[in-house]
Amino acid sequence: MKSILVTVLFICSSMIFSQEFNKEITLENGKKFLLGKINLDGLNSEPYQAWFQQQHESYDVDETLIKVIKKPLKGHQIKLFLGTWCGDSKREVPRIIKILETANFPMKKLEIVALDRRKGLVKTSPTGEEQGLNIIKVPTIIFFKDGKEVNRIVESPIESLEEDTVQIVSGKPYTPNYATLSKTK
Template sequence: MKIYRAIGLAAFLLFTLVACAHDGKVAVGAINSDELFSQYPDFSQAYQQAELSAPEQEQVKGWPEKLKVTTYFGTWCHDSQREVPKMLKILALRPDLSSELLALDINKSDPEGKAADAGIAFTPTFVVTLDGQEIGRIVERPETSLVGDISAMLAI
């Protein structure tokens, strides 16, 4: 019976790795949105398709200037390919907000060790800080929406 579990687990892990692979290219470390979009067309396409409703745009405009969003993600990860372009579209509305994009390898690490320092276990993880203090995280997918979850952290 244990052999079947081991085979099943191995097959699941292999499927997961294959499903998240992206042409063998994996960005690691700090990256900007221009580099991301030029090197990873899936992210660019999802960014072009992302839309914010008028109420969401108004909420984002009301966020405080001292808000920062640090995005830990994998170019190899389908959750990142779905959520990161949406976050970049949101942040494009407020270029005055501080943000950082950190691409992680399949082990969810980066050369500077920032992901380990932040305790990142899943991608994407959006760490939201205000005045340098963490006020919340969105891990893998938002509960309501990216805008809604951040606004809830801010109690807007």
């Protein structure tokens, strides 16, 4: 009897704490966007697949810099905030995903959160993953090590995604776009 009760409690708590991935919102004008935690399946579904795959396939990764970041990158966790409605996100997100894949980054250490665009909810998520992280522009790619923010790339890289990532994971000085507005470190 005790084991049945434990099993029921475990299933109930799992259902409460699990979050739906790839939730889609449709606006009154028919436009759609993803909201909340998403994964690559969401980005590879219609209507997002068109821009995601085109940018992902056409981007030439700097293999020389991948060799530099491959090992130190694995010691980091990454939170990627984007808007599937945002032009900068449509350009940069497929590229950073391709870089991470090329570097064999453990994708379980990547959390992707799609933010809202609706009035009064702009740059928020249903479960508040952005809270306390000062997300002012998307995409924002935040690098964490041992649970602490190391640095971030905001909206677009300073040099290139690979070069900026080298600076961040190597612990070299790096100042992201909008640093006066962003909380970095």
